[in-house]
Amino acid sequence: MRSIKEIFVIGYGPSSSHTMGPANACEYILKEYKDIKSITVTLFGSLALTGKGHLTDYIIDLKFKDIKHKVLFDSKTETKHPNTMEFEVTTDEGTYKETIVSIGGGTIVTKHNYDEIGKEVYPHRSLKEILAFCDKNNLSLKDYVKKYEEADIYQYLKACKDQIISAIDSGLAKEGTLPGPLKVQRKAKEMMANLQNDDPAEIMAISAFAVAEENASGNIIVIAPTCGSAGVFGGILGYFRKKGYSEDAIIDSLMVAGLIGILAKTNACVSGAEAGCQAEIGVACAMGAAAIANIKGLNNEHIARAAEIALEHSLGLTCDPVQGYVQIPCIERCAVYALKAKNAAKLATLIPSSGNKIGFDESLKTMYETGKDLSSGYRETGKKGLGEIFK
Numbered sequence: 001m002r003s004i005k006e007i008f009v010i011g012y013g014p015s016s017s018h019t020m021g022p023a024n025a026c027e028y029i030l031k032e033y034k035d036i037k038s039i040t041v042t043l044f045g046s047l048a049l050t051g052k053g054h055l056t057d058y059i060i061d062l063k064f065k066d067i068k069h070k071v072l073f074d075s076k077t078e079t080k081h082p083n084t085m086e087f088e089v090t091t092d093e094g095t096y097k098e099t100i101v102s103i104g105g106g107t108i109v110t111k112h113n114y115d116e117i118g119k120e121v122y123p124h125r126s127l128k129e130i131l132a133f134c135d136k137n138n139l140s141l142k143d144y145v146k147k148y149e150e151a152d153i154y155q156y157l158k159a160c161k162d163q164i165i166s167a168i169d170s171g172l173a174k175e176g177t178l179p180g181p182l183k184v185q186r187k188a189k190e191m192m193a194n195l196q197n198d199d200p201a202e203i204m205a206i207s208a209f210a211v212a213e214e215n216a217s218g219n220i221i222v223i224a225p226t227c228g229s230a231g232v233f234g235g236i237l238g239y240f241r242k243k244g245y246s247e248d249a250i251i252d253s254l255m256v257a258g259l260i261g262i263l264a265k266t267n268a269c270v271s272g273a274e275a276g277c278q279a280e281i282g283v284a285c286a287m288g289a290a291a292i293a294n295i296k297g298l299n300n301e302h303i304a305r306a307a308e309i310a311l312e313h314s315l316g317l318t319c320d321p322v323q324g325y326v327q328i329p330c331i332e333r334c335a336v337y338a339l340k341a342k343n344a345a346k347l348a349t350l351i352p353s354s355g356n357k358i359g360f361d362e363s364l365k366t367m368y369e370t371g372k373d374l375s376s377g378y379r380e381t382g383k384k385g386l387g388e389i390f391k
């Protein structure tokens with residue numbers, strides 16, 4: 001498995017697969033080809049259907065601003081992966097075509113990394129194997145992460161933690177309307193002003209709104225594991241801050257959450273276009289449940305149980321953004337699933353462990369299979385669900 005640095009990434013919203021992935025693809029093209037005369041980018045599948053609302057063409061225009069280029073939307077041609085882009089690049093030497101796929105979390109697959117997306121850092125591929133290894137070697141899950149990640153992992157996650165907190169505070173300070181035709185009002189500031197008590201769970205929900213609204217505005221957030229689901233960890237960190245947990249405890253918990261995230265990305269996916277919102281906010285919820293369980297001092301088994309409960313009860317969650325904007329239902333959903341993560345962590349301590357039939361790995365496999373069975377209308381195309389009902 002690759003590093004958890006792929007799960008938490010500081011970047012710009014509103015979408016890791018539709019904004020950050022295409023941005024990374026453009027940067028790759030600029031590095032790969034010299035003396036470019038013109039570029040035509042064709043977006044297929046989900047990128048073609050919801051690219052406008054996710055600012056895909058905007059980010060491509062920005063990256064290629066000094067080069068003659070055009071962006072085409074082709075929602076008719078079938079492609080193997082729903083987030084496929086084709087770059088036709090003309091240089092002094094000739095014209096070249098290159099296909100790039102955005103697989104979620106800002107990660108792209110090119111001809112160079114087709115067989116191996118990134119460096120492998122973990123020897124195990126399932127939570128079951130990891131738990132057995134930890135058991136045998138008397139390791140906590142956070143110690144397992146520290147054992148295999150590079151020495152800078154603490155500083156890396158500290159920067160992510162600081163950025164999430166900064167996004168919460170930015171979101172709480174702003175009011176007005178989010179970009180796009182829906183004219184959705186920012187709500188976090190008003191929610192905080194109306195707060196009648198000091199309940200950490202309510203702070204959690206409001207913090208999730210604050211970060212999700214920052215994401216919807218295309219501002220700097222931390223993908224966790226995607227932009228659309230970034231609000232879940234906005235909620236989790238708002239909660240941790242309110243509870244007064246130490247920086248070390250928060251970063252340890254991000255390590256454990258990252259482990260759950262990279263397991264999901266390795267064995268299933270974290271892309272709404274591939275498997276619906278269960279792969280984005282569902283996975284974020286499982287990561288959040290693991291983070292909360294860790295910070296509350298629960299053991300490995302209970303942390304795994306918390307992640308499993310959160311994911312199992314996110315199964316079937318569809319992706320149906322209204323008019324392709326990461327606003328409705330995404331913002332409110334981040335708050336709902338941050339609260340759900342907290343409940344899953346609580347439930348993990350209440351349910352007796354004997355006779356537990358379903359583990360996290362099984363929930364994950366089910367999530368991926370369910371995702372593949374979802375009709376394409378529920379996989380980030382804006383064609384079904386709320387995207388169809390609300391025009």
Ligand code: SF4
Pocket residue numbers: 228229271272273276277278280281318319320321326327329330380
């Ligand atoms: S519904 Fe979920 S998966 Fe779809 S764009 Fe919104 S946050 Fe992402």
